[in-house]
Amino acid sequence: MSPVATIRDYDVVIVGAGPAGMTAALYTGRAMLRTAVLERGFPGGELLNTEYLDDVIGFPKVLGHELAEKFAAHAKQFGAEFFETTSVTSVKKMPDGYFHTETETGDIFRSPAAIVTAGGTPIKLGIPGELEYAGRGVSYCAICDAAFFKQQVVAVVGGGDAAVEEGDFLTRYANKVYLIHRRHEFRASKILQQHVFDNPKIEVIWDTVAEEVEGDPQSGMTGLRIHNLVTQERRLLDATGLFVFIGFRPNTGVIAGHFDHDIMGYVLTDNAMMTSMPGLFVAGDLRAQLTRQVTTASGDATTAAIAADKYITRFKEMQREGSTTAEREALESSHVSAGGYT
Numbered sequence: 001m002s003p004v005a006t007i008r009d010y011d012v013v014i015v016g017a018g019p020a021g022m023t024a025a026l027y028t029g030r031a032m033l034r035t036a037v038l039e040r041g042f043p044g045g046e047l048l049n050t051e052y053l054d055d056v057i058g059f060p061k062v063l064g065h066e067l068a069e070k071f072a073a074h075a076k077q078f079g080a081e082f083f084e085t086t087s088v089t090s091v092k093k094m095p096d097g098y099f100h101t102e103t104e105t106g107d108i109f110r111s112p113a114a115i116v117t118a119g120g121t122p123i124k125l126g127i128p129g130e131l132e133y134a135g136r137g138v139s140y141c142a143i144c145d146a147a148f149f150k151q152q153v154v155a156v157v158g159g160g161d162a163a164v165e166e167g168d169f170l171t172r173y174a175n176k177v178y179l180i181h182r183r184h185e186f187r188a189s190k191i192l193q194q195h196v197f198d199n200p201k202i203e204v205i206w207d208t209v210a211e212e213v214e215g216d217p218q219s220g221m222t223g224l225r226i227h228n229l230v231t232q233e234r235r236l237l238d239a240t241g242l243f244v245f246i247g248f249r250p251n252t253g254v255i256a257g258h259f260d261h262d263i264m265g266y267v268l269t270d271n272a273m274m275t276s277m278p279g280l281f282v283a284g285d286l287r288a289q290l291t292r293q294v295t296t297a298s299g300d301a302t303t304a305a306i307a308a309d310k311y312i313t314r315f316k317e318m319q320r321e322g323s324t325t326a327e328r329e330a331l332e333s334s335h336v337s338a339g340g341y342t
């Protein structure tokens with residue numbers, strides 16, 4: 001903490017303003033909880049990297065940034081205070097049971113509960129054109145974007161489970177899928193590999209890396225330049241889509257102290273979205289779960305917000321009653337062992 005740091009008191013602090021954070025803010029606002037939402041950029045999260053979505057119920061086709069604006073306006077309507085361009089450096093549980101959420105300017109947001117919805121980051125290839133055509137041909141989510149590539153030719157990069165599974169999924173829409181892997185052997189499980197080898201719409205291109213995404217400002221991506229590392233051949237694939245599956249990093253770095261997580265670093269929660277650190281809830285892409293969709297992020301954030309409200313109410317009651325730390329710990333552990341609030 002810097003010597004001039006200010007400490008602001010809230011009921012709940014939400015880290016991240018993607019679909020999960022904004023949904024959580026809507027619900028904590030409606031519950032009349034004093035809510036601070038800290039977002040390092042602007043509200044929207046991955047929505048801001050997505051051109052169109054067609055899988056949000058009620059919105060058959062909506063621009064990512066439009067949906068982000070609607071979410072933010074709706075969340076703010078119930079009183080949550082949004083702090084944009086505010087980077088969080090740590091969320092730490094203090095001995096008195098309060099969380100201190102510290103920003104890069106050294107300010108502290110103090111609250112009995114925190115909801116971390118900081119998302120995750122798909123690992124990028126880092127090639128020219130990749131970011132320029134992100135959302136306009138380049139994607140990191142087949143379930144989200146496959147339907148935009150009906151009857152088209154797309155390329156997938158990667159050789160793990162995600163690449164082979166999503167490549168197979170893409171053939172439901174695309175006419176042809178090039179599966180490009182930098183080695184001559186997939187890392188993916190054998191059963192998933194077999195689906196790919198049995199699928200006539202998939203052509204595997206071994207020993208090859210993607211070098212550049214080509215396109216034009218009007219139509220988006222028009223081709224992918226690739227390089228065979230064995231033959232040194234370079235060629236242009238006539239693909240209008242590129243799906244990159246070379247790994248994903250959950251943004252858990254802000255959580256200070258131990259929390260239970262899976263082997264890939266995703267945060268484990270109970271069914272109320274509470275982590276192994278009582279009072280700390282998570283929702284969205286950094287949580288261990290089957291899938292990472294706008295709808296699941298919103299659903300889990302709804303649960304997290306309602307559970308946080310109940311947690312905060314009990315926390316304050318116990319404080320008023322002068323409860324001892326031991327009693328508070330008993331409440332917290334009973335919550336964890338029960339797997340949810342009643």
Ligand code: NAP
Binds near residue numbers: 162163165246247248
């Ligand atoms: P992953 O297993 O780490 O595989 C990443 C793949 O990307 C590897 O084949 C790697 O190549 C390649 N790669 C990495 N950096 C690259 C680069 N710069 N350029 C080109 N290729 C690059 O990641 P994942 O497929 O996302 O899977 C993550 C975890 O989720 C795994 O544990 C996986 O089992 C699990 N998962 C399971 C399922 C399922 O069971 N249905 C589905 C999806 C994910 P190399 O092989 O040469 O290193």
